[in-house]
Amino acid sequence: MPRASILSEVLRRRFDPALEALMRRMSRHDVRGPLRAALAPHRSRAMRRTIERFEPQITPLEGAVLRGEAAAIERFDALVAEAVATMRSERPRDLDGDAASGLTELLYTVDAQLYRDRPELMDDPSCPEDERTHALDVLDRFNHCTGIYETVMAAIEPLVATAEARGERPIVHDVAAGHGGLALVLAERFGDRVAIEASDLREEYLALGRAQAHERGLSVTFSVEDALALGGLEARGVSVITCTQALHHFPPGMIARMMGEASRRARVGACFIDGERSFTTLGLVALVGALYGRTYTFYYDAVTSIRRMFYEEELALVAALAPGMPAARIETGIAPPSHVYVRITREA
Secondary structure, eight states: OOHHHHHHHHIIIIIHHHHHHHHHHHTTSOOSOHHHHHHHHHHHHHHHHHHHHHHHHHGGGHHHHHTTOHHHHHHHHHHHHHHHHHHHHOOOBOTTSSBOOHHHHHHHHHHHTTOOOOOOGGGSTTSOHHHHHHHHHHHHHHHHHTTHHHHHHHHHHHHHHHHHHTTOOOEEEESSOTTOHHHHHHHHHHGGGSEEEEEESOHHHHHHHHHHHHHHTOOEEEEEOBTTBOHHHHHTTOOEEEEESOGGGSOHHHHHHHHHHHHHHSSSEEEEEEEOOOHHHHHHHHHHHHHSTTOHHHHHHHHHHHHHOOOHHHHHHHHHTOTTOOSEEEEEEEETTTEEEEEEEEOO
8 A cells, every 4th residue: 555545544543533523522612713702793783884774775676686687686786795895894983983992993904804705626617526525525524523513403493393383394405505415414313303305506516415315325305406596495385495504605695685585485484504704713624624634625615615704794784685585583693613594484
């Protein structure tokens, strides 16, 4: 056996289990760091001011957006993107509206350097299939070790319970599911209690999910679906629509339209879950990514993803501007180790 292969096997057998155990212990704690907490009040105030400024411009477009008029959609997407950019660029103020302290201003300046929108390697069609498959396998193991699947379960459980209380066997559908990693875990955890579906626009990802479901003896329905046109899910009586760890792949206007579409089509509600960007999380993931799995694709995409992610207040802003939102309770929240969610529960 080549020396490199021997070293890789030693690392896989001896080093990886120890690193996975450490990640499991860390997963119980919020790892986003003090910078996020220090700036949260500023972002909440900036969000409310931004909604007040942009809602009057966006509301008149709603009907045309829902009818699928291209010009209205283009204008809507531009306004939502402008709203998020405006919120991000607003300087901190104190409660009286005056300039914030020098320390808060410094923290804001540092924090503003974190966001960066770059494409990920696995989104590139030219990424070799074997490299993509390996990176996705590492991502699945990473998600298990860091408790991300438990975070998702906790976030969607109230919606599943609501569906059951209404006397139905819940159907949970994960959109933009990629290779269906979450759907497979949901099928394992919920068992026959819930019917699980997953969809994506890329058939090659879904093929990976089908193969895994067959190998693990799990019942998951995979289909090609557009997350912006979910009428078929409504016709099938889907109870809960989820979108997990995918929001950072889309521009804000598209996310707003996805939120509105999913909330209208699901019988009970929708839940959108993603990581939240922070310097602490970035540092930890960069370190673990370099040590774990030994794949540059996973390391690069993990670091790139964190820098593209949204803050809780930014997702709350996007949800507030979503078109065609039904009468519903909209909640946002944080979940260890580094995730945020928007949970939308329709009124009965």
